[in-house]
Amino acid sequence: MAMDINNHVAFHEAKFIDQNGVLRNSSVPVVQELARQRLDFLPERFIRVSPTADPIAAPSSELHEISHIEVPDPLPCIDMSKIQLGDDLEDRDRELTKLAGAAKDWGMFLIEKHGIEPKILDEVKDVVKGFFGLSFQEKKASVGSYLSVDNMGYGRNFVKSEDQPLDWIDRLTMKAAPRDATQGLRVWPQNPPNFREAVEKFVERARKICDSLLHALAETLSVDGQIFIKQFDEEKSEVNVRVNYYPPCPRPDLALGITEHSDASALSVLVQFEASGGLQVFKDMKWLTVQWPVDALLINVGDLMEILSNGRFRSSWHRAVTQRDVERFSVALFYNPPSEAEIEPLKDGKSNNNHHGYKKVVVGEYLQNYYKISPTPTKQAIKFAQI
Numbered sequence: 001m002a003m004d005i006n007n008h009v010a011f012h013e014a015k016f017i018d019q020n021g022v023l024r025n026s027s028v029p030v031v032q033e034l035a036r037q038r039l040d041f042l043p044e045r046f047i048r049v050s051p052t053a054d055p056i057a058a059p060s061s062e063l064h065e066i067s068h069i070e071v072p073d074p075l076p077c078i079d080m081s082k083i084q085l086g087d088d089l090e091d092r093d094r095e096l097t098k099l100a101g102a103a104k105d106w107g108m109f110l111i112e113k114h115g116i117e118p119k120i121l122d123e124v125k126d127v128v129k130g131f132f133g134l135s136f137q138e139k140k141a142s143v144g145s146y147l148s149v150d151n152m153g154y155g156r157n158f159v160k161s162e163d164q165p166l167d168w169i170d171r172l173t174m175k176a177a178p179r180d181a182t183q184g185l186r187v188w189p190q191n192p193p194n195f196r197e198a199v200e201k202f203v204e205r206a207r208k209i210c211d212s213l214l215h216a217l218a219e220t221l222s223v224d225g226q227i228f229i230k231q232f233d234e235e236k237s238e239v240n241v242r243v244n245y246y247p248p249c250p251r252p253d254l255a256l257g258i259t260e261h262s263d264a265s266a267l268s269v270l271v272q273f274e275a276s277g278g279l280q281v282f283k284d285m286k287w288l289t290v291q292w293p294v295d296a297l298l299i300n301v302g303d304l305m306e307i308l309s310n311g312r313f314r315s316s317w318h319r320a321v322t323q324r325d326v327e328r329f330s331v332a333l334f335y336n337p338p339s340e341a342e343i344e345p346l347k348d349g350k351s352n353n354n355h356h357g358y359k360k361v362v363v364g365e366y367l368q369n370y371y372k373i374s375p376t377p378t379k380q381a382i383k384f385a386q387i
């Protein structure tokens with residue numbers, strides 16, 4: 001009989017709606033607690049079989065190989081100071097061209113000289129490590145529940161069935177905007193006491209970067225610079241923040257930290273802590289490990305941006321792998337237009353063989369479908385918005 005975890009492990013209670021629309025519960029082991037036991041084997045529920053050869057086309061049934069190919073050309077890195085200050089117009093144009101290529105070919109890029117002070121990022125790292133440094137019971141006591149099946153809160157993973165392979169991750173997800181989104185809910189950790197304040201400072205700054213990028217991305221397409229930003233709203237746009245903790249994993253060749261996905265957002269901003277080497281992007285039919293200097297931020301083009309740009313920009317298909325002796329943290333911020341907004345794609349989507357045109361969608365309806373069907377082995381959620 002295969003060995004499995006012992007009885008002392010704590011569990012998250014995951015609620016999910018199954019394929020027949022029935023609300024179900026599944027007990028998901030708390031990965032951080034499992035990792036504390038320094039197992040020399042991977043519990044069965046985390047072992048996965050290959051989902052994909054080509055995630056955009058047909059899934060393959062081959063055994064999943066979790067490879068570690070370094071990106072041959074490093075991920076494009078955009079100097080935000082050249083875009084935001086724009087002292088030198090030629091330099092700025094070159095940077096915009098690089099940005100356009102990155103958003104089109106990779107759906108993912110790094111940004112440097114972004115202007116967020118190291119102190120703000122250090123405070124986020126401190127509170128996140130403080131939270132994950134608590135015992136499981138203390139964590140549960142520190143953060144309340146969203147009382148709904150929407151992947152928010154502590155330990156809410158994308159669980160859809162009892163037999164789906166689980167991700168080797170422990171995570172915490174919060175709504176940071178609109179400000180009243182969490183009114184009456186005690187869903188921000190109370191411990192460390194400055195958790196919310198530290199994360200909100202980062203959110204405020206990261207949001208400005210997103211706005212600059214929305215403007216710059218529009219410029220690269222020679223359309224009105226406001227065309228994307230105008231679909232956002234100072235008060236009502238949504239910002240969700242997810243903290244990902246990947247403990248050391250006994251079998252990085254058999255488990256994933258986060259299963260492959262595209263972000264549903266318009267744009268995502270990611271910070272990683274000291275450790276690198278976990279994020280992979282699917283490009284040119286291969287999974288490539290991203291080289292990500294720790295002080296750079298990473299931007300993902302999300303599905304909503306793919307829709308807004310009518311397919312000119314592509315949301316990246318990415319995943320996180322685990323490492324044997326390394327723990328890794330990342331913080332992801334997801335920036336969306338207001339939930340009730342009906343977003344309109346740019347006119348005249350460029351046509352090529354792979355291109356699909358997009359139609360107007362209500363953001364909240366897009367997200368609802370995305371969460372309903374995720375995780376999927378191929379890039380499927382975006383079909384909801386295709387003509």
Ligand SMILES: O=C(O)CCC(=O)C(=O)O
Pocket residue numbers: 242244258263270272278279318319320329330332
């Ligand atoms: O940990 C990472 O680098 C990736 C996280 C991610 O893709 C997500 O939170 O959506």
Ligand SMILES: [Fe+2]
Pocket residue numbers: 261262263318
């Ligand atoms: Fe992601």
